[in-house]
Amino acid sequence: MSIYSPSEGWLQAPRGPERIWIGLALTWCIVMSLAMPYWHFYGKQNSSGESYRVSAVDFGARVRQFAEAHKVGEEAGIPIVEIPPGGDGYLLARMWSFYPVLKMKKGQTYRLHISSMDLQHGFSLQPLNMNFQVLPGYDHVLTITPTSTGIFPIICNEFCGIGHHMMTGRIIVE
Amino acid sequence: MASAVESLPILGNHPKDEVRACDTTSLPVCLAAQKFIKLHAVAAVVFLLIGGLAALALGLTRWPAVHLLSAQWYYRLLTLHGLNMLIFWILNFEIAVLYFAGTVLLNSRLASKSAAWIGLLLMVIGAITVDAAIYAGKSDVLMTSYVPLKASPWFYLGIILVAVGALIGVINYFATLYIAKRDRTYTGSVPLVVFGATAAAIIAVVTLLHGAVVMIPTLLWSMGIIENVDPAWYRITWWGLGHMSQQVNVCAMVSIWYLLGTLTVGSRPLNQAVCRGAFVLYILFINVASAHHLLVDPGVGAGWKIWNTSYAMYLAVLASMIHGFTVPASIEVAMRKKGFDRGLFGWLANAPWSNPGFSGFFLSLVIFGFGGGITGVTLGTQQINIMAHNTLRIPGHFHVTVVGGTTLAFMAITYYVIPLVFQKDFYAKALCRIQPYLFGGGITMMALGMSFAGSYGVPRRHWDVEFTGGQFATGFDAGAHVMLGIMGIGAVIAFLGLLLYCLLVVAAVFFGRSLEGKPMLAWNEEPRGKTGETAAAVDEHKTPGTLVLVTVFLTAFAVYYFANWMWLSDLWEVR
Numbered sequence: 001m002s003i004y005s006p007s008e009g010w011l012q013a014p015r016g017p018e019r020i021w022i023g024l025a026l027t028w029c030i031v032m033s034l035a036m037p038y039w040h041f042y043g044k045q046n047s048s049g050e051s052y053r054v055s056a057v058d059f060g061a062r063v064r065q066f067a068e069a070h071k072v073g074e075e076a077g078i079p080i081v082e083i084p085p086g087g088d089g090y091l092l093a094r095m096w097s098f099y100p101v102l103k104m105k106k107g108q109t110y111r112l113h114i115s116s117m118d119l120q121h122g123f124s125l126q127p128l129n130m131n132f133q134v135l136p137g138y139d140h141v142l143t144i145t146p147t148s149t150g151i152f153p154i155i156c157n158e159f160c161g162i163g164h165h166m167m168t169g170r171i172i173v174e
Numbered sequence: 175m176a177s178a179v180e181s182l183p184i185l186g187n188h189p190k191d192e193v194r195a196c197d198t199t200s201l202p203v204c205l206a207a208q209k210f211i212k213l214h215a216v217a218a219v220v221f222l223l224i225g226g227l228a229a230l231a232l233g234l235t236r237w238p239a240v241h242l243l244s245a246q247w248y249y250r251l252l253t254l255h256g257l258n259m260l261i262f263w264i265l266n267f268e269i270a271v272l273y274f275a276g277t278v279l280l281n282s283r284l285a286s287k288s289a290a291w292i293g294l295l296l297m298v299i300g301a302i303t304v305d306a307a308i309y310a311g312k313s314d315v316l317m318t319s320y321v322p323l324k325a326s327p328w329f330y331l332g333i334i335l336v337a338v339g340a341l342i343g344v345i346n347y348f349a350t351l352y353i354a355k356r357d358r359t360y361t362g363s364v365p366l367v368v369f370g371a372t373a374a375a376i377i378a379v380v381t382l383l384h385g386a387v388v389m390i391p392t393l394l395w396s397m398g399i400i401e402n403v404d405p406a407w408y409r410i411t412w413w414g415l416g417h418m419s420q421q422v423n424v425c426a427m428v429s430i431w432y433l434l435g436t437l438t439v440g441s442r443p444l445n446q447a448v449c450r451g452a453f454v455l456y457i458l459f460i461n462v463a464s465a466h467h468l469l470v471d472p473g474v475g476a477g478w479k480i481w482n483t484s485y486a487m488y489l490a491v492l493a494s495m496i497h498g499f500t501v502p503a504s505i506e507v508a509m510r511k512k513g514f515d516r517g518l519f520g521w522l523a524n525a526p527w528s529n530p531g532f533s534g535f536f537l538s539l540v541i542f543g544f545g546g547g548i549t550g551v552t553l554g555t556q557q558i559n560i561m562a563h564n565t566l567r568i569p570g571h572f573h574v575t576v577v578g579g580t581t582l583a584f585m586a587i588t589y590y591v592i593p594l595v596f597q598k599d600f601y602a603k604a605l606c607r608i609q610p611y612l613f614g615g616g617i618t619m620m621a622l623g624m625s626f627a628g629s630y631g632v633p634r635r636h637w638d639v640e641f642t643g644g645q646f647a648t649g650f651d652a653g654a655h656v657m658l659g660i661m662g663i664g665a666v667i668a669f670l671g672l673l674l675y676c677l678l679v680v681a682a683v684f685f686g687r688s689l690e691g692k693p694m695l696a697w698n699e700e701p702r703g704k705t706g707e708t709a710a711a712v713d714e715h716k717t718p719g720t721l722v723l724v725t726v727f728l729t730a731f732a733v734y735y736f737a738n739w740m741w742l743s744d745l746w747e748v749r
Contacts, residue, residue: 051472
């Protein structure tokens with residue numbers, strides 16, 4: 001009974017089906033543990049968490065500089081900025097917008113820097129459903145290679161106040 | 175009711191007139207503990223109802239066809255819902271469980287009545303403070319209150335008071351364990367349920383200390399005394415509280431599974447060493463489980479993420495998989511011994527499904543394992559988390575662990591707590607019998623809707639999936655809206671189950687017929703199978719039905735797990 005003290009000699013090795021199950025479950029746990037380091041080295045989708053400390057002021061300045069240097073158009077009053085292939089792109093998150101609109105080429109690899117000016121935000125790329133955390137004070141670097149073309153909305157998926165649901169952005173891939 | 179002939183050989187340490195023998199089980203009930211079990215249970219149910227009313231409004235808001243609340247009230251009630259459910263309801267119920275396990279099952283008195291009063295008052299005052307701060311409208315920060323989102327100082331102070339109150343309750347439990355051991359109120363090892371409760375208590379201490387470490391500086395920051403709280407530091411430390419407390423819930427829930435197995439069909443653990451070993455795994459390997467809230471964060475690297483995901487998680491997962499076998503296996507053996515020895519599943523088909531203690535417990539086991547366990551491990555895989563983080567897949571996961579699992583188990587044990595501890599009879603027993611199905615079914619439907627909507631990318635904690643007023647038009651396809659509708663309907667059904675539970679409990683506690691001096695009326699007749707098949711003929715280690723069930727489980731697990739890797743491989747390349 002689970003509500004009374006066990007009789008003496010309760011410390012026994014498992015046997016029968018119980019033993020089989022523990023063996024199976026442990027094997028499964030080991031498989032799952034190995035899957036992650038395997039994917040880290042051989043898989044194409046990883047979150048390495050590369051990041052650097054940065055102040056909001058410095059990051060804001062870098063984003064403006066980047067936008068001025070590589071602006072190719074404008075949409076909804078926000079500049080469309082093409083990241084040079086293989087180069088660094090910047091995305092600024094703040095209550096309640098993403099700045100600027102980014103333009104990329106399929107198959108090219110970019111270093112995308114994301115940080116926040118104010119609260120914590122979420123970088124959620126739709127409809128792919130790829131999600132990364134954005135923190136103020138941290139420059140989060142995603143080394144990213146678009147493998148499909150189109151217009152991809154970015155939505156914020158970390159609560160950031162009353163206008164959270166209006167916080168959207170855009171990535172264009174050609 | 176299971177036979178309770180095994181009497182305790184040694185008299186307890188109870189002062190005169192502060193103990194009674196249970197009229198049903200003959201167990202010694204410490205009257206002081208009984209009082210605090212009742213008070214904590216009543217407080218728990220009040221907070222459950224507050225959180226439940228908020229839940230209904232939230233479900234009806236995220237159902238796009240209804241979209242009930244304004245944005246402001248959506249986030250306000252979301253803050254209220256999380257704290258009342260995950261902290262106030264669950265912690266109060268857990269303190270009641272600890273007081274029960276430490277006294278009744280060990281034949282001991284409660285170590286300190288004044289500490290129990292202080293703990294209770296702090297928990298209740300703290301909870302009221304938090305709720306008032308939320309209603310006042312200056313604390314719309316959601317349960318996680320991620321800095322630099324700032325709430326009123328009363329919000330953080332209230333949480334600290336609740337945590338300190340709970341810590342006092344846990345320490346009172348350890349003191350009770352100590353005096354029971356000192357006074358030799360029991361012989362040999364503690365019962366399994368006490369062992370599991372102790373595991374919960376140990377993890378609770380570590381959890382609550384994390385809470386203090388993160389909440390005190392945050393309180394000072396909100397008062398303007400310190401300037402800055404680092405958001406990455408906050409997240410890792412807060413989740414030391416937020417995630418580890420879920421392991422407290424798991425330990426408490428599993429202990430209740432064992433308790434209800436014994437109370438409903440008289441099951442006994444097949445191998446005590448295995449069950450206890452699994453609880454030890456929880457204690458040892460959950461400490462950095464906060465990692466899987468940070469899997470797509472900056473500030474921590476891939477090595478840290480992978481190591482802390484698998485080392486901490488998978489031995490704790492192993493523990494849950496072990497309980498997932500031993501709990502149904504003990505039911506199988508108990509039922510086969512009663513004569514239901516035919517076929518693979520005769521024992522399960524003939525189980526007392528009309529007993530809400532049994533149905534609630536078994537549904538909790540199935541919902542937690544198949545729903546919560548499989549999704550939790552998969553979504554908590556470092557890379558797979560990229561397509562789950564902060565989407566509705568996450569609440570879709572934890573509503574089938576902590577609600578369909580823990581809360582349903584707590585509801586199930588209530589069908590024994592009210593007659594045995596409150597000594598009151600339930601009204602409307604037919605409604606009691608359907609309540610676990612209503613609640614379990616509703617919450618499962620809601621969580622499925624959430625999980626599938628999340629797979630479309632629908633974010634959690636989000637007022638408007640149409641993004642009205644956003645700079646760029648965005649939305650989700652029709653499939654996501656259908657899933658959100660399923661979520662909404664499930665939420666309404668689950669709320670009805672919750673409301674029914676609260677009404678049944680309130681009616682019994684305040685207006686029920688007294689059972690003092692009388693044994694409780696059994697929920698079901700003693701199951702009795704065909705004669706001729708005697709108990710002695712059943713091999714304690716023959717559990718073919720359970721082996722089939724867990725094989726189905728492992729297959730479902732593997733399919734879901736590898737399917738997610740496959741979906742992941744379709745995404746853009748990212749490092």
